[in-house]
Amino acid sequence: MSLAVLAPAKVNLxxxxxxxxxxxxxxxxxxxxxxxxxxxLEIAPAEEISLTVAGPEAAGVPADARNLVWKALAATGLGxxxxxxxxxxxxxxGIGGGSSDATAAIRGALALAGLSGQLAAGRLRxxxxxxxxxxxxxxxxMCFAPxxxxxxxxxxxxxxxxxxxxxxxLVNPRVEVPTPTVFKALTRKDNxxxxxxxxxxxxxxxxxxxxxxxxxxxxxxxxxxxxIADVLAALEALPGARLARMSGSGATCFALFETLAEAKAAExxxxxxxxxxxxxxxTLGNQEEAARPQPL
Ligand SMILES: C[C@@](CO)(OP(=O)(O)O)[C@H](O)COP(=O)(O)OP(=O)(O)OC[C@H]1O[C@@H](n2ccc(N)nc2=O)[C@H](O)[C@@H]1O
Ligand SMILES: Nc1ncnc2c1ncn2[C@@H]1O[C@H](COP(=O)(O)OP(=O)(O)O)[C@@H](O)[C@H]1O
Numbered sequence: 489m490s491l492a493v494l495a496p497a498k499v500n501l502x503x504x505x506x507x508x509x510x511x512x513x514x515x516x517x518x519x520x521x522x523x524x525x526x527x528x529l530e531i532a533p534a535e536e537i538s539l540t541v542a543g544p545e546a547a548g549v550p551a552d553a554r555n556l557v558w559k560a561l562a563a564t565g566l567g568x569x570x571x572x573x574x575x576x577x578x579x580x581x582g583i584g585g586g587s588s589d590a591t592a593a594i595r596g597a598l599a600l601a602g603l604s605g606q607l608a609a610g611r612l613r614x615x616x617x618x619x620x621x622x623x624x625x626x627x628x629x630m631c632f633a634p635x636x637x638x639x640x641x642x643x644x645x646x647x648x649x650x651x652x653x654x655x656x657x658l659v660n661p662r663v664e665v666p667t668p669t670v671f672k673a674l675t676r677k678d679n680x681x682x683x684x685x686x687x688x689x690x691x692x693x694x695x696x697x698x699x700x701x702x703x704x705x706x707x708x709x710x711x712x713x714x715x716i717a718d719v720l721a722a723l724e725a726l727p728g729a730r731l732a733r734m735s736g737s738g739a740t741c742f743a744l745f746e747t748l749a750e751a752k753a754a755e756x757x758x759x760x761x762x763x764x765x766x767x768x769x770x771t772l773g774n775q776e777e778a779a780r781p782q783p784l
Pocket of ligand 1: 627738
């Protein structure tokens with residue numbers, strides 16, 4: 489049996505850095521949601537692990553044991569598989585491409601084994617499997633079940649959140665920003681947490697509240713890659729854009745709109761003005777159904 493698994497893009501709607509652990513990892517308070525688009529992983533049982541990488545964003549992505557899908561599958565101990573990864577999301581770009589791919593491999597491996605996993609405090613349990621997902625990557629727990637959530641700790645503590653539909657345009661200026669570089673350049677590590685999350689009447693109210701929250705990694709990311717400031721300015725200038733922010737450690741930024749039609753029109757305008765930049769639009773929200781493994 490072969491399965492196809494969507495690995496949706498992750499968006500940090502807010503990302504506050506609130507402290508640092510003794511091992512150097514930073515404590516976060518982040519509100520995340522997921523896009524209806526992303527990478528696609530095909531997976532089928534095999535005698536040994538193999539991987540091919542294809543798609544418009546495949547350049548530079550390793551097709552061997554360095555790839556997070558390979559590492560994640562091996563870590564599950566659920567057996568070997570033949571995998572084909574179709575990359576649509578730019579690598580090292582703050583939208584969790586590699587992390588989302590890794591969890592797609594794990595969802596696929598679980599489905600092939602006829603298991604369903606339970607996630608708690610960053611650990612995935614399924615049958616005899618007990619795997620520390622957060623140790624594989626801080627973003628893996630949130631990507632395993634891709635629904636809107638508040639993430640604390642280094643990302644391993646997750647609380648589901650109800651959000652209205654959030655039409656979004658994601659833009660990447662094609663500059664890779666390594667996550668460790670951005671965390672190292674952060675000057676203040678004890679910033680205030682996210683405010684208590686209210687119940688939102690509608691999309692407009694949610695965006696207005698998000699505008700009062702922050703991404704604390706924006707200043708150090710802009711210092712490493714000044715073009716990020718240009719992306720934020722270009723997004724803010726688009727008709728209908730209510731808010732522009734960076735996701736994760738960058739360089740991908742997003743704008744939020746009240747309607748998907750506005751986000752799509754903005755994407756066409758931005759792509760015409762900046763043909764070299766990567767962009768994608770869609771409504772952020774719960775992608776758990778879309779991310780479920782499907783027979784090929
Ligand atoms: C910043 C975030 C926000 O969601 O997103 P991305 O920019 O990666 O999308 C994540 O915390 C990234 O998670 P992930 O990309 O899985 O990070 P990991 O592989 O675990 O760690 C890479 C490196 O980033 C730093 N790191 C990561 C997470 C964290 N909470 N504190 C850190 O200091 C460490 O230097 C670590 O060695
Ligand atoms: N499946 C994968 N997709 C993208 N990058 C990967 C993958 N596996 C390993 N990598 C490596 O991980 C690094 C960071 O990738 P990624 O997880 O996309 O970062 P971020 O979470 O910051 O967007 C890249 O430099 C890339 O070489």
